[in-house]
Amino acid sequence: MLIDAHTHIVPEKFPDFSRRKNGIRWPQMDPVDACSARVMISGKNFRTVRDNSWSVQRRTEEMDTEGVHRQVLSPMPKLYSYDCHAPDALDFCRYVNESIANMVQAQPDRFFGLGIVPLQDADLAARAIEEICALGLRGVEIGTNVNGRSLGEPEFLPFFKEASRQKIAIFVHAQDPTNSERFTGAHLLENLIGFPQENTLAAATLITGGTMEHCPHARFLFSHGGGGFNTVLARLEQGYDTMEQFLPQRPRQYISNFFFDSLQYDAGAIRHLLASFGSHRVVLGTDYPFAIREQPPGKYLNELQELSKAERERVQYKNCLEFLGLSEN
Amino acid sequence: MLIDAHTHIVPEKFPDFSRRKNGIRWPQMDPVDACSARVMISGKNFRTVRDNSWSVQRRTEEMDTEGVHRQVLSPMPKLYSYDCHAPDALDFCRYVNESIANMVQAQPDRFFGLGIVPLQDADLAARAIEEICALGLRGVEIGTNVNGRSLGEPEFLPFFKEASRQKIAIFVHAQDPTNSERFTGAHLLENLIGFPQENTLAAATLITGGTMEHCPHARFLFSHGGGGFNTVLARLEQGYDTMEQFLPQRPRQYISNFFFDSLQYDAGAIRHLLASFGSHRVVLGTDYPFAIREQPPGKYLNELQELSKAERERVQYKNCLEFLGLSEN
Numbered sequence: 023m024l025i026d027a028h029t030h031i032v033p034e035k036f037p038d039f040s041r042r043k044n045g046i047r048w049p050q051m052d053p054v055d056a057c058s059a060r061v062m063i064s065g066k067n068f069r070t071v072r073d074n075s076w077s078v079q080r081r082t083e084e085m086d087t088e089g090v091h092r093q094v095l096s097p098m099p100k101l102y103s104y105d106c107h108a109p110d111a112l113d114f115c116r117y118v119n120e121s122i123a124n125m126v127q128a129q130p131d132r133f134f135g136l137g138i139v140p141l142q143d144a145d146l147a148a149r150a151i152e153e154i155c156a157l158g159l160r161g162v163e164i165g166t167n168v169n170g171r172s173l174g175e176p177e178f179l180p181f182f183k184e185a186s187r188q189k190i191a192i193f194v195h196a197q198d199p200t201n202s203e204r205f206t207g208a209h210l211l212e213n214l215i216g217f218p219q220e221n222t223l224a225a226a227t228l229i230t231g232g233t234m235e236h237c238p239h240a241r242f243l244f245s246h247g248g249g250g251f252n253t254v255l256a257r258l259e260q261g262y263d264t265m266e267q268f269l270p271q272r273p274r275q276y277i278s279n280f281f282f283d284s285l286q287y288d289a290g291a292i293r294h295l296l297a298s299f300g301s302h303r304v305v306l307g308t309d310y311p312f313a314i315r316e317q318p319p320g321k322y323l324n325e326l327q328e329l330s331k332a333e334r335e336r337v338q339y340k341n342c343l344e345f346l347g348l349s350e351n
Numbered sequence: 352m353l354i355d356a357h358t359h360i361v362p363e364k365f366p367d368f369s370r371r372k373n374g375i376r377w378p379q380m381d382p383v384d385a386c387s388a389r390v391m392i393s394g395k396n397f398r399t400v401r402d403n404s405w406s407v408q409r410r411t412e413e414m415d416t417e418g419v420h421r422q423v424l425s426p427m428p429k430l431y432s433y434d435c436h437a438p439d440a441l442d443f444c445r446y447v448n449e450s451i452a453n454m455v456q457a458q459p460d461r462f463f464g465l466g467i468v469p470l471q472d473a474d475l476a477a478r479a480i481e482e483i484c485a486l487g488l489r490g491v492e493i494g495t496n497v498n499g500r501s502l503g504e505p506e507f508l509p510f511f512k513e514a515s516r517q518k519i520a521i522f523v524h525a526q527d528p529t530n531s532e533r534f535t536g537a538h539l540l541e542n543l544i545g546f547p548q549e550n551t552l553a554a555a556t557l558i559t560g561g562t563m564e565h566c567p568h569a570r571f572l573f574s575h576g577g578g579g580f581n582t583v584l585a586r587l588e589q590g591y592d593t594m595e596q597f598l599p600q601r602p603r604q605y606i607s608n609f610f611f612d613s614l615q616y617d618a619g620a621i622r623h624l625l626a627s628f629g630s631h632r633v634v635l636g637t638d639y640p641f642a643i644r645e646q647p648p649g650k651y652l653n654e655l656q657e658l659s660k661a662e663r664e665r666v667q668y669k670n671c672l673e674f675l676g677l678s679e680n
Contacts, residue, residue, distance in 0.1 A: 057476050167533070174535035201530035204496070204552050206503035207559030208597035214590040215555050218583050219548060223533050230536030246586070250579020254547050256617040257575070261543040264642045266535035288585040290626035297619035313593045 025134075026085075026319050026338040027193075027282045028245055029093045032061055032101070033077040044072040049101065051103055061100070068100055074311040076121070076132050082267070085132065088318050093310065094121050094342065096163035097134040099197035104168045108143035112150060115139055121315025135159040136193050141168045144177055148184035160346045161191030162240075166220035170184070170200050173224050174231020180203045186240040191346050195245040196220035218249030225251040225280065226258070230269065231340050232331040234276035241279045241306060242344050247286040250300035281345045283307030284337065285316060289325035296326075305341045324338040355414075355648050356462075356522075357574055358422045359638025361390055361404040361430070362450040362492070375537060378430065397429055403640040405450075407457045414461065415642070417647050422639065423671065424451050425492035425534035427466040428526035435498045437472035441479060444468055450484040455529050463675055465487040465522050470497045473506055477513035488510040489675045490520030490570075495549035499529050502553050503560020511562050515569040519674050524574040525549035530537045542643070547578030554580040554609065555587070561600065563605035572610040572634060572674050576620060580611075609673045612636030614645060618654035625655075630662040634670045 032051070041049040051059040052067070060067040063315040073097070074080040085093065097118050103111040118135035126135040136156040139147035139162050139250075154162060162185070166173065173194070185192055199216030226249045228234055244251065269276075283301060284292050285307045295304050306323060309315040318323065323337060343349050361380070368377040381396070388646060389396040404427070405408040414422060426447050434442040440463040448466035455464040466483040468491055483491060491514070495497035496504065502523070514521055528534075528545030554577045557563055573580065587602040597607075611628060613621050614636045625631050638644040645651065652666055672678050 059658075103372050124615070155500035170532075172533045172535045200533055201548075203499075204501045204529055204556070206501045206556040208595065209560070210590055210595050210597055211555075211559055215552070215559070215583055218579055218586060219530075219551070222579060223544070227533070227535040230534070230540055230544070231538070245664070247582065250547055250551060250582050253579050253615055253617075253620055254544055255578065256615055256620060257543050257547060259537055260616040260643055260645075264644075266537065266539050268539055286585055287589040288582075288583055288627075289584060290623055291510055291582055293626075297622075298617075314589055315593075 023335070023339045024090050024306065024319060025092045025094065025107065026090050026308050026310060027243060027305045027341040027342045027345065028092045028230050028285055029095060029310040030075070031095050031125065031314065032071050032097045032098045033118060033123060034059075034073075036074040037117060039110070039114060061098070062101065069098075072311065078125050078250055080309070082129060088267040090338070092132055092134065094134045094136060094160075094193070094346070095125055095137050096195065097122070097165070098272070099165060099195045102165050102197060103140070104142045104165060108140045108146050110142035111142065112146060115150065119154060119157055119159060125161060126158060136161050136163045136191065138163055139181070141165070141178065141181060144179070144181040147181045151188050151190060155188065155190065156174040160348075161193065161201055162195040163183070163195055165198065166194055166196045166224035167198065167200060172231065174227025174229070174233050176231065179233065181234055182237045182240050185281055186237040189239070189347055191241055191242070192247065193243045194221065194224045196224075215316055217246055221246050222248035222251045222254055226254050229258070229273050229276045235270060238276075238300070239279060241281075241345060241347070243281040243283060244285050245285065245307065247284065247291060247295050251282075252294060252351050257329045281305050281341060284323055285309060285318065287322065292322055293326055296333075301329070302341055302344075304337050305345060306338055336351065352664070352668045353419050353635065353649060354421045354423065354671040355419050355637050355639060356423045356572060356634045356671045356674065357614055358424060358639040359404070359427045360424050360451060361400050361427045361533060362447060362453065363388075363402075363405040366446060367601070368439070368443060373562055377443065383424040390427070390485070392429065392543060392636065397425075401640065407454050409460060410640075411461055419648050420668070421461055421463065423463045423465060423489075423516075423522070423675070424454055425524065426451070426467050428492070428524045431494050431526060432469070433494060434470045436474050436499065437469045440471065441475060442468035445482070446477065447494070448483060448486055448488060452488060455487060459624045463521065465490050465492045467492055470494070470507065472520060473508070475511040477512045480513055480519060484517065484519065489677075490514070492524055492525065493551035495523055495610040496527065496529060501556040501560065503556025503558070503562050505558075505560065508565055509542055511566045511569050514568040518568070518570070520570055520572065520677055522572045522574065523550065523553045525553075530597065537673050548570045550575050550578035551580045551583055555583050558602050558605045564599060567605075570674060570676070572612060572616065574612050574636065576613065576615040576624050577611045581623065583652055584627070610634050610670060613652055614638060616645065616651065621651055622655055624660075628664050631670055631673075633666050635667055635673060
């Protein structure tokens with residue numbers, strides 16, 4: 023059994039939001055041929071995607087070929103729309119969420135779904151959780167920052183408190199990194215250098231900003247293995263022990279509901295994730311269907327010969343079910 | 352034999368630079384008692400330090416107690432002075448460098464020294480290398496950014512080309528992180544979250560910005576294990592393979608003269624460094640004599656029971672000698 027916790031979708035088309043008076047940056051799909059389309063954002067091609075981004079049939083064919091039993095579907099992060107007028111963004115999120123719910127309903131034994139919310143308005147995002155659950159989705163995907171603000175900032179607490187109360191799954195996925203003037207070189211580095219930075223900051227500031235103190239039961243999966251968060255956590259612990267007790271509890275006390283995907287393209291990195299957080303906290307993820315994805319799924323996990331059958335099964339699917347709130351326990 | 356590659360000094364006192372017309376932020380030492388002083392920067396206490404920051408006798412006593420045979424001395428990074436008028440900063444660097452040279456000369460069998468240069472003017476910094484070598488120092492310590500600019504920016508190439516030509520050692524140590532508005536919580540997080548971010552960016556941008564393409568023989572030691580650089584390097588490789596060949600060679604081809612210290616406060620992290628870069632690239636470092644230091648030196652390295660004698664000796668001192676240009680090979 024293999025569940026891929028980190029896969030993305032793009033709907034085949036979007037309604038025409040362009041006449042909304044606050045409408046900016048609304049995506050449009052520009053078909054290239056029968057099997058692919060350009061995702062146009064602000065009139066520019068953000069990415070050309072194939073029909074495995076929206077077609078249930080194409081996805082399940084590829085899953086069968088690659089031995090993946092189930093996927094967790096989450097929107098392509100560029101669709102977050104945090105920079106839009108919040109009520110308009112909510113309408114956009116609803117459309118995307120319904121698209122995902124339709125995919126899940128078409129093949130409920132193959133897919134789980136996560137939706138998106140207008141986190142630029144934490145109260146509005148909190149109220150949107152109920153309809154996400156009503157669609158049969160397991161939770162949400164959120165960015166590592168919201169218009170440049172870290173997730174640990176107190177303004178996001180109303181959302182996390184409600185997410186914690188409703189026990190939904192929260193998949194944290196990088197997009198639009200800050201600090202990009204430091205990524206000397208190709209534009210691509212916003213993704214390659216920026217995403218690990220972002221995932222590190224997301225996990226760290228949910229602790230240092232006090233979110234986990236207030237929402238100890240909120241359940242998070244950090245993409246790309248949490249970037250370099252395991253390294254930062256050890257440094258937070260050392261600073262706490264030797265310099266200043268900057269939190270009510272030790273930093274490591276706050277990670278009991280953190281999961282990390284295995285998407286670091288290196289067997290040694292997965293081994294270090296397992297050593298850092300335990301075999302019950304690492305979840306298989308691949309970034310399917312995008313170019314940078316791990317292919318075949320489990321490529322690096324399979325190199326870890328030393329894992330027991332029980333440990334391997336946890337990473338391959340059991341931990342993901344627990345993250346989704348579907349644990350048999 | 353144990354060499355600690357990552358230790359800092361602060362001179363016992365500074366000359367009065369305050370009447371320099373461009374003088375800003377010049378440090379002054381404000382004695383607290385016979386054994387400690389406040390480092391005053393812009394009139395504020397940056398850090399209270401003890402006499403083991405400057406006293407050769409106190410340091411060698413503590414080294415003897417902790418089983419450290421030799422230390423590499425580098426200035427406390429707050430002394431870089433990159434935000435000062437460059438010619439004034441050069442005078443300040445000279446004073447600090449002479450202080451280190453005096454410590455080395457007092458106990459040449461116990462200390463190696465690294466100096467500082469006014470990297471805000473790369474040509475001036477390049478010209479300063481010769482006098483650093485004349486003082487008997489093995490190379491320089493530099494920041495991970497210079498007034499917010501990444502090390503991989505082309506403006507720093509004149510310095511790195513000269514450093515490569517003269518075969519000096521370059522110790523890269525974080526200070527003054529950018530992106531600090533993202534470190535939600537205590538001020539201390541500029542260090543605890545910021546330094547790993549900075550070390551990651553320094554190592555990554557020396558590759559992505561083209562520095563290593565132009566200076567393949569420049570020799571670097573990255574502090575704090577390079578932050579999360581090993582994680583980012585795997586992602587750079589995956590992006591290179593699947594998205595765009597954004598460099599003339601694969602990213603990993605550029606790290607053959609990179610060293611990383613072991614200062615990650617976690618045996619598993621050192622194990623991952625060794626797996627990522629090989630046992631010839633990891634160097635013991637502790638941050639002596641500051642509060643956050645690893646104590647006793649080698650605490651986490653000693654947990655790695657699986658290392659061979661040869662591997663352990665490389666990390667304990669042989670790699671450091673190679674970094675310093677003193678390899679027996």
